[in-house]
Amino acid sequence: MTEIWTTPHRSTPVDAVVRLPGSKSITARALVLAALADGPSRIVRPLRARDTDLMAAGLRALGVGIEDDGADWLVTPGRLRGPAQVDAGLAGTVLRFLPPVAALAHGPVTVDGDPRLRERPNAGLLAALRALGVEIEDGGRGRAPFTVHGTGAVVGGAISVDASETSQIVSGLLLAAARFEQGVDLALAGGLPSMPHVEMTVTTLREHGVDVVATPRGWRVSPGPIAALERVIEPDLSNAAPFLAAALVTGGRVTVRDWPEVTTQPGAQLDRLLAEMGATVERTDDGLRVTGGAVVRPLVADLHEVGELTPVLAAVCALADGTSRLTGIGHLRGHETDRLQALDEVLSAVGARVEQLPDGLVIEPGPRRPARLDSYADHRMVHAGAVLGLAIEGVEVSDPGAVSKTLPDFVERWNGLLVGVEHGVAR
Ligand SMILES: O=C(O)C1=C[C@@H](OP(=O)(O)O)[C@@H](O)[C@H](O)C1
C-alpha cells in the first residue's frame, strides 16, 4: 500500500536551527576520485543516502575497497575489473560518473537502474566515450541499460561533447580523465546547465592535484596521478532549501548550521534567491539565518545554473503575492521525473495557475486548497509538498519515502523543525 504523509500545517512563524548531512554531489565526487587515486583516502562525514550508497556499491563492484568505520568512509583503490553489474537506482551521478571509471576496468560492466533511470538522457556521454576509443553496447538507445567493455586503459584525447541535457556528462568525463593515457581535451558542442556543478568538479580535481585548465570551449585535463587525500564533506545546501523556505512561508526564522564560507554548491545561491523573495538573509556565528517577512514576493529568475533548487522555489512561488516566472530549466524534464510537468500538476492541485514554457514555468498563485500530491518518486517533489503544506492546510504527499535518495530522515527532520527539535549529525 502506498504510504500517505499528511504534511504539518503551521499558522505561526517557525523558529528553528537545523544541521544537515553531507552534500550528495561532493560525496559522489569524493568517492570517484578516491577510487581512482594513488593511495587510500578518507571521506569524513559522507552523505549516507540512496544515491551515495549506490555510488559506493558500484565502485566496490568494480574492485574498489570502501570500508565504513561508522563515521567515515575509507577508500582503497584496487585493480578495476569486470564483469560487474552497477545499479544506478535513480542517481544521475552514478549513471554519468561511473561509465568513465568502468572504461578503465578490465572486463564488461553493465549499468542499469530504476525504470525512470532508463529514460534519463545519456547519449552525450556514451558518444563521448566511444570517441575516446571505448566500446559500449547500448542497443542504440543512448540510455541505460548499457555495457561498457573496458580493456583496462582509455586512450583519451580531444572530444566534442553534447552536455546540453545534463552537466553530469562533463563532470563524469573530467573526473576520470587524468587516468586516460592522453587525458582529455573536452569541447562543448552546445549549451551546459548547472555550471556550478562543473566548477565543483574542477575544484575537487585540483584539490586532488590534477591539472585542469579552462579552454575557450571547455576544459583540458592532463594525464597524471590523482592524489589521495582526506576530505570533510560540506553540508548539502540544496537540501537546505525546504528548511530555509519554511522561514519564508511562515514569516519565521530558520538557521542552517555550518554554512560554508566558500563553496561551489549551487545552494549557495539560495541567499540571493530567497532575498529576492523578501527574506532577510544573514550569516551568524551559527550559520546562515533566513527570516521571512510579512509577504512572499514573486520570483523572476533564470535557474539554468541552479536547476535542482527549482521544486522548492516553485512551491514558494505558489505562495507568493504575485506571478513568478522561472526559466532556463528545460533540462529538468530529464530529472528524477519531468519536473516541469510534475510541478504544474502539484501547484495546480493546490490552487495556483501554472503555464509550462518550453524552458520553464509561469506560476500565478490562486485560492489555496487542500490536495493529495504525488511524489513522482522524486525527493525534491516531497520537499516541495512539505513547503506547500506548511502554508496550506490539508496537503498530503503520497510515497514520501522518495526522500531516501538524498535525505532519508527528511520527514522526521521536518516534523522536528516544527516542534523546535534540532536534528544533528554526529560530529
Ligand atoms: O553533478 C552533480 O552532482 C549534479 C548536477 C546537476 O545535474 P544536471 O546538470 O543534470 O541538472 C544537478 O541537478 C544534480 O542534482 C547534481
Ligand SMILES: C=C(OP(=O)(O)O)C(=O)O
Ligand atoms: C537532479 C537531481 O539528481 P541526479 O543527481 O539524480 O540528477 C537532484 O538531486 O535534484
